[in-house]
Amino acid sequence: MTEKQHITIKGVKEGLLFLLDDQCEFSAILDELQYKLEKTHQQVLTGPLIHIHVKLGSRQASEEEKEQIRAVIRQRGNLLVQSIDSDKQENADNKGASPELKMLTGVIRSGQTLQHDGNLLLMGDVNPGGTLYCTGDIYVLGTLRGVAHAGSGGRTDVIIAASLMRPTQLRIADVISRPPDEWITGDAAMEFAYLADGQMQIDKISQLFRLRKDPIVFKGV
Amino acid sequence: MGDAIVVTSGKGGVGKTTTSANIGTALALLGKKVCMIDTDIGLRNLDVVMGLENRIIYDLVDVAEGRCRLNQALVKDKRFDELYMLPAAQTKDKHDVSPEQVKDMVLELKKDFDYIIIDCPAGIEQGFRNAIAGADRAIVVTTPENAAVRDADRVIGLLEQSQISAKLIINRIRPNMVKTGEMLDIDEICQVLAIDLLGIVPDDEKVIKAANSGEPTVMDPSSRAAIAYRNIARRILGDMVPLMSLEDKAGVFKRFRKFLGIG
Known part of the structure; x- marks a missing residue:
């Protein structure tokens, strides 16, 4: 052998x-x-x-x-x-809070729909007419021009982040929001959407740490 | 073995047939053996634009149903010896032929021709599936309008699923409107669609005139659209041709004012 x-x-x-x-x-x-x-x-x-x-x-x-x-x-x-x-499969039962991130590359074009269970990092654009459904967070490393629905299973603590935020519509859990009637963004670069008191909010990605419970904390120096 | 290129767009009225006719003619001008296929069964137009309507005897559906041989249905162009056209039927509809039948025809034509240009109907249904069946690559035509870009995006997605690589032609650009921001600009469209740009064609009234007289625009070198189509044909052959400048040729007076800084 x-x-x-x-x-x-x-x-x-x-x-x-x-x-x-x-x-x-x-x-x-x-x-x-x-x-x-x-x-x-x-x-x-x-x-x-x-x-x-x-x-x-x-x-x-x-x-x-x-x-x-x-x-x-x-x-x-x-x-x-x-x-x-066999080794126990990790996170098999606590699916809801799964920290795992699925990475995908490609362009979601008009008429195409991507569905994912968990958190998703898309490297590419979502074009107008394209739809992204995700039970967890959505991160788009590219331009978000289509529809993104984070927390499609009902979670409200999720976010939608994009390098360039130009969506047709954003949805988190049951809340639907369409720009620019409801919120106006500046240069739309590196922003994320989240729910605060049942309302969709948009902010710079640098402000995300205020929302998350476990930001990096540097000690000393 | 020839190269089969499908010209498609999703949306109607953006200039698929005009583009097919002009690219086909431009390739023939460059000495290639070209056959154009009109797959818009029931609404055939390519023959009208080419001015070959009165020469049609058999059509694509006749070939599919075995009423004639493929080379009997080919219509030879009146201007070039090596330019042919396979017309669509006017009385039938898209469901009367299958993608396999079109594919067989394209395969047979590829043996004899350098380029097969397939004119696709609008839409993404049966007619579209017929048109792309035998294609090796695709040209997606769009105009600088949101609706056309949206449909082009959809079509590119479908072409990707069929593993056909696509290149983009942006048709009917009005330089003045782009400059004032009333029309989408080229970079913006390319960013959204994320495919290679094959060429840009400025809006030109001569195109309409030419189509009505059955003489493809490329034949008239004084037209800016004709130059654009000739450039596209050369790029298809693999030449490196820079994109044409959209700036209007400024008059002496305008240039003088620009020189003084008040233009």
């Missing part, structure tokens, strides 16, 4: 730890497992009863796949599979 090894076997107090790679194909793991048990690790794996703990890394295996792993290991009579675990 010249290629990269997908399986690492470690001895621990309770028995053996099988660390399986989480990036490769699942079938590659099964093949290698079979190979290791039959060919390379015979002396280690023979003898008294050994407890096996299988760690899948970040791979999410189905019950069927877990059963396949058990079947392969069970071929050696002295091996007993105690557990098959």
Whole structure:
């Protein structure tokens, strides 16, 4: 086996730890497992009863796949599979406050709609007639000329920020606002929209720290 | 193997047919073998602009339905030996041909011609899908109006989905109105649409006159629009031609006043 090894076997107090790679194909793991048990690790794996703990890394295996792993290991009579675990997926349950940022590149043109669950950083323009829906914050590194709807799931603590703010319409949660009747901006550069008392407000991006609970705080000096 | 270019815009009345006729003729002027296809079935115009209406025997739908061979339907131009046109049918509509049929025709024509210019109908429905089916690249025509730019943007989005690269022609620019800020300027349009600019064409009354007499504007070198179309044709061939200046040729008196600083 010249290629990269997908399986690492470690001895621990309770028995053996099988660390399986989480990036490769699942079938590659099964093949290698079979190979290791039959060919390379015979002396280690023979003898008294050994407890096996299988760690899948970040791979999410189905019950069927877990059963396949058990079947392969069970071929050696002295091996007993105690557990098959994956790392816990972070932020799986607290989706609403997910700090993750999805980055996308491209131009949202007239007639095109982009929907995203979470926060979104778009590197490119949103043209008039284009629409951006997002359950979290929207950051546009480019010109926002179309419609942007942040907090489309109902969150009101989200913002819409753009390098150049020239939207047809802005929406945060249920509040709809259209410039320039409701707010007038200066050069429209580096601005963001947010909700204050149910009203849409626009401000310079440098003022955003007043809104956020966790701005950077420098100490000393 | 030739190059198939579709001329499209989304919005009607911005000058697709005029642009197709003039680019086709300009390429023929430069010695290329060109075939123009009118895909605006039911509302054919290209033949009128080219002055070839009375020479039509068969049309695109006849070819699609097998009533004639493709080269029987081609109409040879009266001015050039190597310029041909495949006219649209006037009695049928867009649903009478399929994108596959148009694609087959374009593929067949590409064997014999250097350039295939496909004149697309307005809109983004069946007619548009027919027109872009066989195209290798696209020319998007717009005018300096918000509505036209909006539609051009929509069409560029659809072309991107079909993986056809597009270049832009801004048609019917009025330099004076741009200068006073009443008309969108070129930079603004290019910024929104974010595609390469192939050329700009100033608004010229001679274009209307030429279209009515069935003689493409490019034939008349005294027209500014003709020069613009010739420049565009050279850019299509890969030449580097600078954008034409939109400044009016100032009269002696005006230049004198400018010199004195009161103009």
